[in-house]
Amino acid sequence: MSLQCACSVEWFNAQGIVLKRFKSSSSTLLMTRNDFRDIFIDLTADKSVVHRFLLKDIAVHKRFASDGKATINFKSDKAMLMISNAPVSQLADFLKTLFIKVTAHKDSPQVKIRERLFAVKRSETEEISPINLKDVGRVDKKLEGPSTKKKKLNNELVNHDVKNGYLINFRDKLTNEQKEIVDAINANYNIFFTGSAGTGKSFLLRYIVKTLPPDVTMVTASTGASACLIGGVTLHSFAGIGIGECTIERGIEMASKPQVAQIWRRCKTLIIDEISMVDGEYFEKLDKIAKAVRKRDEPFGGIKLVLCGDFLQLPPIKQGKPRFCFQTATWVQCNFRCFNLKFVHRQSDSEFIKILNDLRIGKIEPDTAIKLKATAFNLMEQNGIAPTRLCCRTADAQMINQKKLFELPDKEYKFQAFDSGPTKTLDEHTPVEKYFVLKSGAQVMLLKNISISSGLVNGARGVVKSFDKNGFPIVQFKCGNLVPIKPEKWIVKTPSGQFISRQQVPLKLAWAFSIHKSQGLTLDCVEISLGRVFEAGQAYVALSRAKSLESLRILDFDKKHVWANPDVIAFYNKLDRMVKSDKIYALGKQ
């Protein structure tokens, strides 16, 4: 079990004074065991073992493990090992193995001192074996009894199944086509992966982020809403050149300011979700800026790119004909390895999936139109929860929410966020508003995963039934639960590595949303009016938010509202041909 990370070690004397220090930005920690069954961590830097720490009498601090950091205090060695820039999933596995092996070791037969002294040959070490059922059994026994961790949630006791929990490998949750992309990223290619709505692109990105070293990986998306879904920031806030309407010379000047330049230079992998909404001209500008600031002539100054999105969904927001990233010379130079995910996870009904796949390319069979028109009669109101209206324009959605809230007769409850950090940045990078008002009867959407097993997930729809004595809303959800909703915290890591946060009740008014704001979401029940559609792909984005035909109501379906951009169709035809023939590089303008 090994871990690639940055390490810093301090050795102390009995008085706690530092005697010696060691630091390396690129080291490997390897868990080993010798013939006497002692367990160690070997710290390797520059291909040689710098130090071997005995795993006995240790304390592990893992509060910042989600940022790739942890500290191990070797009390008997009087040494402190500080780990940073470790891929989050690798670090979690490493600490999990360490916990299991050390705990299981306490129960395993110990080699007597006499045997050690009389051993004929010097004891040799080898890499420790992965966690096995015997280890887990020993740990299970230790954790049984009154100390078993139990978590109380909405009056329902959730028992953490230690055995299953320790053996779960998160990679196993990925499909084979998703795993193939992870492997290509590890093999150092520039990657573009696409796929229709709900094929798990953002799901996969969240996994990928955890496998990369956090200090040098910039996680971004074209819009704030999609950045929130992958725990990243907007591409604009990473790039540090405003919205990019400046000249290239001015852009380079802005990005050369020390704080911004430092971020560009530190970045080794740049991840961009919802790439379809990134303007081609802006993409080219970023390439030139990266080259200038990093003083390297390779595409994006040598930064590895992981791009993801569906060009048949929303295009860049710009006056006139859009220019997509794949239509630029930069795209060709990046020599992307392309992948097209096919398996749809959001919907399970094969008929609806077929309809959506047809709509995506602007194709409408006569019986499709009939089926979609028939959804206008779907009755979806349940437990007082009305479907969310998806509007073509943001102003329409805002007006509906305000009007409906105003019409409710009951008392207003106000919710003010507690922010630590600039309001503007938090507004952009968290899905929740700094200030909002609710009343009994308000239609709401949950903005955090509270309990995945109970269906209380980001996007779950509900209605406010009442307020508890502290003024927090009690919400009836579509999944049947009646739950008091308490404030939650969103932590945002800014491109400079600073953490800022917003604490707020995780709800938002949900009578209506704009289609643009719904991109990337999975919604419980939606009502759509397509009369004011103004973009290619907009109708497809709206319809593909629904999980089934039954949870969808289209008020005014007309096939003239559905069309796909012919340039994008041509791009995808070529992509599919190339993926099939395994020529998956350099796709773009040639």
Ligand SMILES: Nc1ncnc2c1ncn2[C@@H]1O[C@H](COP(=O)(O)OP(=O)(O)OP(=O)(O)O)[C@@H](O)[C@H]1O
């Ligand atoms: N391998 C998987 N196993 C189980 N569920 C998955 C898997 N991949 C994705 N999902 C689920 O499928 C749903 C859609 O995934 P996701 O939002 O990542 O799709 P997407 O391709 O990003 O869609 P969009 O194009 O609309 O942004 C989510 O609820 C996600 O949790």
Ligand SMILES: [Mg+2]
């Ligand atoms: Mg997505």
